[in-house]
Amino acid sequence: MLQMRPLPSVVRFTKILGKVAKLKHYSAVISLYNQMGVSRIGHDVCTLTILINCYCHLNQMGLSLSVWGKFFKLGLEPNVFTFNTLINGFLLENRVVQAAGIFNKMIAGGNCQPNVVTYGTLVKGFCMKGNNRAAIQLLKKMEEGACKPDLVVYNTIIDSLCKDTLVDDALNLFSEMMCKGVAPNVITYTSLIHGVCKLGGWKEAIRLLNEMVSKNIYPNVRTFSVLVDTLCKEGMAVEAEGVVEMMIERDIQPDTVTYSSLMDCFCLRGETGKAKKIFGLMLSKGLMVNVVSYSTLINGYCKRKMMDEAMMLLREMSRKGLVPNTVTYNILVDGYCKVGKLGDAQKLFSEMQAYGQLPDVQTYAILLDGLCKN
DNA sequence: CTCGACCACG
Numbered sequence: 561m562l563q564m565r566p567l568p569s570v571v572r573f574t575k576i577l578g579k580v581a582k583l584k585h586y587s588a589v590i591s592l593y594n595q596m597g598v599s600r601i602g603h604d605v606c607t608l609t610i611l612i613n614c615y616c617h618l619n620q621m622g623l624s625l626s627v628w629g630k631f632f633k634l635g636l637e638p639n640v641f642t643f644n645t646l647i648n649g650f651l652l653e654n655r656v657v658q659a660a661g662i663f664n665k666m667i668a669g670g671n672c673q674p675n676v677v678t679y680g681t682l683v684k685g686f687c688m689k690g691n692n693r694a695a696i697q698l699l700k701k702m703e704e705g706a707c708k709p710d711l712v713v714y715n716t717i718i719d720s721l722c723k724d725t726l727v728d729d730a731l732n733l734f735s736e737m738m739c740k741g742v743a744p745n746v747i748t749y750t751s752l753i754h755g756v757c758k759l760g761g762w763k764e765a766i767r768l769l770n771e772m773v774s775k776n777i778y779p780n781v782r783t784f785s786v787l788v789d790t791l792c793k794e795g796m797a798v799e800a801e802g803v804v805e806m807m808i809e810r811d812i813q814p815d816t817v818t819y820s821s822l823m824d825c826f827c828l829r830g831e832t833g834k835a836k837k838i839f840g841l842m843l844s845k846g847l848m849v850n851v852v853s854y855s856t857l858i859n860g861y862c863k864r865k866m867m868d869e870a871m872m873l874l875r876e877m878s879r880k881g882l883v884p885n886t887v888t889y890n891i892l893v894d895g896y897c898k899v900g901k902l903g904d905a906q907k908l909f910s911e912m913q914a915y916g917q918l919p920d921v922q923t924y925a926i927l928l929d930g931l932c933k934n
Numbered sequence: 935c936t937c938g939a940c941c942a943c944g
Contacts, residue, residue, distance in 0.1 A: 610935080
């Protein structure tokens, strides 16, 4: 497209950026944008909004704001998408004050009023802060006002309540939502199933599964992964494997998350051999193995005090371009502490910082515990 | 052509 003459319009380029962004390849979008030779092709409100959204998802709010500045330099008017994107970006980084600032700018501006996505984003922000009460308060305001909550807003709160094991509240809200004529979808049911499973409500989970299918809403890979994970955490490895087989029979392909749950299951039972086999299966199926998959397996070896194998995996993931994170290092530091190799633990503690992975409160708790017990 | 909701690791 860059070599075509005349050059395709900015809209045609932006359509592609939008598609790539939808696939969550945010860095790719930025590099494509940079290759566009922006001055010749130009950019419009959509292009810049996509770009802001990519920086938001990469936790680069500084760069998001520099794109935001371009609007004014170019005399472009940010629209409701742009405002919503920025608010979401700040909330993702827990910067509530800045998010509120953008929200106020939006209202003050006059030509761009908050919509259901704006309020839904704020609801999510409250939920992320653990403030379900405020989220529900805002929901009530929406129900009474002109901007009625939609399925996404209800799902956000239902999921948050489930995560806080307030499943009864979630089920009540679920009924309320349906009374108001908002129909649930697979996401609603997956959150609820997750919630009841966490409380050991297997019967209730089966009831919800039957109910959703009776409404022609079908469980997907995420729904099944929740079931697999719950069975695993209950130590029911055989049953978990059974669910995975059921998925394959139904032509729902287990993904990286499904298999990582299963790996964790075997790791917790000390069956690292079986876990490693699943890891190999993932690779042979061409599934992405990511930092979490590696960390899960590393955790398995650490728990069995097999530190050499764990370290080999750490080096292997780095060779593949995967960046071990704080959780990965915490697992390993804990492993070394537990086998009494405090020197190695401290070496990793330095290494993680050298690689820009900052220790968190858990890292220090692990090290303190290790030092005290030795 | 642009925004918000569901699954795995310490």
